[in-house]
Amino acid sequence: xxxxxxxxxxxxxxxxxxxxxxxxxxxxxxxxxxxxxxxxxxxxxxxxxxxxxxxxxxxxxxxxxxxxxxxxxxxxxxxxxxxxxxxxxxxxxxxxx
Numbered sequence: 005x006x007x008x009x010x011x012x013x014x015x016x017x018x019x020x021x022x023x024x025x026x027x028x029x030x031x032x033x034x035x036x037x038x039x040x041x042x043x044x045x046x047x048x049x050x051x052x053x054x055x056x057x058x059x060x061x062x063x064x065x066x067x068x069x070x071x072x073x074x075x076x077x078x079x080x081x082x083x084x085x086x087x088x089x090x091x092x093x094x095x096x097x098x099x100x101x
Contacts, residue, residue, distance in 0.1 A: 005053045005066055007042040011096050015053065018094050019068065021046040037084065038071055049073040050082050053094060068092040 007015065012023050021044035024031065034043055034050075041052040050073075053066030068090045072082040 005042065005055055006040050007053065011064075012042060014096050015042075015044065015066075015094050019044065019046065019051075019092070021051060038087075047074075047079070050084075051090070054089075056093060063095055063097060065093050065095045068094065 015021070016023060024034070024043040024045060031043075035041075038052065044051045048070070050071045051068050052071060054069050056065045056067050070085075070088045070090055072084040075081040075083040
């Protein structure tokens with residue numbers, strides 16, 4: 005799921021994760037491995053959001069899906085694994101189309 009700038013802000017605020025900017029050197033490889041997404045990293049690894057059923061006309065949401073875990077204690081190497089839903093839902097307020 006590719007997010008708008010407002011959705012990115014809301015996700016960062018709700019998750020406490022950092023967004024990987026589109027200019028990040030790893031983006032071409034991440035996009036080829038996982039498809040077009042907005043990618044986030046936190047203390048446990050690499051995450052994306054997948055759309056969830058709409059919770060209302062004005063609200064969209066996405067479930068956090070883990071794609072990779074950190075492979076070292078310095079948080080410099082990611083180890084990819086099968087996508088794992090985390091059960092965490094991010095709700096976007098006042099999304100305009």
